Amino acid sequence: MIGTLIEGKYQILRQLGAGAMGAVYQAEHTGTGRRVALKVITGDLGNRQEIIDRFWREARAAGRIDTQHITQVLDSGVDRDRNLPYLVMELLSGEDLQGFLKQTGPVTPDLALRIIAQACLGLQKAHEAGVVHRDIKPANMFLARRDAGERMVKLLDFGIAKVVMEQAQGTESAGLTKTGSMLGSPLYMSPEQALGSKQIDHRSDLWSLGVALYQALAGRTPFDHITGIGELIVEIIYGHVTPVQHFAPWVPPEVASVVHRAVQRKPEERFQSAAEMLAAIQRLLPQGWGITEDLLVPLPDVIRARVEPRLPAPSSPSLPDVPVPTFLPQHPQADLAAPHPGHTGGAMARSHATPPHASPPKALMAIGAATLITAGVLAGGYVATRRSVEPAGAARAQAWVAASLKAALAAPAPSAAPAPTTPAPSTPPAPSTPVRTVQLEIIPREASVEVDDKPAHASDGVVEITGTPGSKHRVRVFMHKYSTATEVVITEAGPPKPARVVLSFSSAGGRSQRGDGATPGQTTSRTGGSRIFE
Template sequence: MIGETLGQKYKLMSLLGRGGMGAVYEAAHTETGARVAVKVLHHHLAEGEGLRRFRREAQAVSRMQSPHIVRILDTGTDEPSGTLYLVTELLEGEDLQRLIDRIGTLSLRGALGITSQILRGLAAAHAARVVHRDIKPANLFLARGPNGTLTVKILDFGIAKVRAEPLGLGQTTDLTATGNLLGSPLYMSPEQVQNSRDVDHRTDLWSLGCVLYAALAGRAPHQHLSSIGQLLVAICVTPARPLVEVAPWVPADVAELVARALAIPAESRPQSAEAMLSELARFVSPDETLREDLLATGERRGGAASSTPPSTPSSMSTPRFVVPPPSERPLRGDEPTEFAGSVADLVPSEGPRSAARSAVPKLPTRVGSRHVTVDPRRFLGEQSELWTLSLDVHPNLSSLIARIWKAMRRAGVKVPPMTYGKEWILFEPRTKRFVEDDVCEGGARLSLEAAGIRPGAVLWVMTPEGRGTA
């Protein structure tokens, strides 16, 4: 569709993303030249539930006025092709999921600043009697402004629930008549899991609690579970592991607020976005400007929001992104939960060497004591990124090997399963030893400690042929 003009006024310039519902393009208005984002609905969804969901998003967002909700500029149907489209403001920056994947845990100040802006957006949505029902990091966009300032924008109201009466009363209109599971499982509230038609604004506060938990801990509350069945049951009956245990650098009173947002009974949570925002004001000024340099962890700062988690690279990536289309993402538990930092953010620890045999890289700031860093560049090439994996998520060697294999597959390398030690192998350069695939010890899985992998270690991914040259 690149080069086509929709509605005789929006010329599609480039593809920005695809999802289950459609695709998003950067476009130029043919008369004004203004750059916008155009979401195009897939043709096979241009009727029935897909069409209702597409229109629902336009109707829901048009009722809300907030700098923290993406603005819809136009909607229409391209007559020659019958293509349905929705035009929004074009945003530059990245979504929160990309940021967490890239830098891992956020600074307390940055995470609370982001949450504060999300709550303002949710307050506007709830005042318009709209429940989002899919608050997750991928639907929260950090739009870059001048001088490194950031504005958080809530995206994708495609499965929003519009209430015909004041919140909590009367009839509701939604898209769940088919019984389909709508929303992202890791961030679903207990009541949404049980009956997505029986939810109110407090389901968004649960999901936001999960988002804040993930921003501070590097993973969602129940992300350690391996199947969606286990996940859905745990959300309904098992309280999330206390944040102070997963991220001990987080102050206890902040962790307590997160725990209340994640209370299984909805009546035990903060009862409105405004109430939660008021509580958050104890830790971060509501008038403070959010900036890129506040997001990554670094030196300890004064004030309530001063605790410092394990640190990771701080520079924000520069490509232009835009409102992504809705998508059915796989469980994030199948992905590296910590960060993937750009090789450009790293410096060698010694003098010049060849690119293929560079020294163990130094991270700009200290890697957390419960993490290991995996450097796949000797296997994937110099353009690949580092991965930091949590020892809390990977307690044994086989789990760590499986996660690294999945990460390599996602990076585009066609490595069959069960090929560790044959097609690829881990090397610990400080001890100069290869990690042998001894996954059992007395009938039990070999722990990372028993395998010689210590917290803070840097591991290289190499071919077995590299044994003689490492």
């Protein structure tokens, strides 16, 4: 294509990039001399009429989106000499987010939020025009250079977008829907997109945007440890998204809550619009979401060394109502070594300074026992309803309630200590031993768990273990007739070792296997993978 003339007016100068559906070239308009980006369909796809029809519908839809955060479509047509459909777009200067993160690794929460906020502005306009992108990822988020050292995020490549406008729905056949159902980048696919569902809507883009934010904060996606495409699809649909603070403990809980909300497996529990996601981010960016060149730096070591309070497990899918924080540095020259003032007080800080509760009297214990029994009945009913094909869920809930009730009834009643007749000599307090609570992932999520020979409650496949750094805990995972036991060590910082326990089971042929596909005794560096138990 280099040196050829398209439609008698666009001179091809050089190739800028290529993908599964086409190639992009830098071209020059022979009449005006303007440099543009010209995209064509390549390979066998150019001979398929349904792909060409979709290409034109999406080109018209992208051209109608009126926002500076989406690459402008300037022209389109078919080169008559080659019968080659083409799109002409504005030529951008800069780099995509994927290339930038590959060089820098994770970035500051402030910069990550600014990038995603601008992407939300572009998606909001696209969704209002009835266009679902379906391939949101860092490689399609371009940090375009502007005047005065500014950068602007522009969304690229609507090549596999799904047009959901009424006029498009009337012409799109089942074959076209099937063609586009699994197109996209698997690491950033929403669960419904990985399933190939026909009911994909704009909330699928918000999942993908949440994964991109996860990557900007942690330097990796939640699924980087998975190497097989089939295993990845199963993990996206049925697995557990590891909290971003697990890999990036420096991320403040307010920022982690935005990520957590975006990557909820059920679309109705995510942000319901790009505008809603933008509003949540906007509260964390009181200085706005503009991006300048001096913000495009790797994560400073003083921020990487921080360990922020962990985001508590939410009781509802809604975001916590937090005030506008001041924890985000607004400029690289800010005092990065200073502690976050937003974490020196308030509910988050008070939660780490709450004194231990006194032992309750027996009357209160009886009330608590009755409450536990009632909660156990409700929990057991919920688990049995949700996992009707898997009775182990209800059994685990009942075992947990029984163990909690037994521990409560066995607690000794408090006794009044005699008042001392003489003041006791003051002695310096003994140094306190640090205690950590870590999260251990269980595969499959439906399995029952024991920690130190006591039933443990697993919330969505995650068990919390509390102990001092270096302490060892026996963890047993069991389901039906299968059982796996291992020793878990609490570390000084970060996740426990190992960070995941996978249940071993027997295949149809009698060979013992694990939930991640390895045989018992086999050493593997992979921590991902899950298997669906029927």
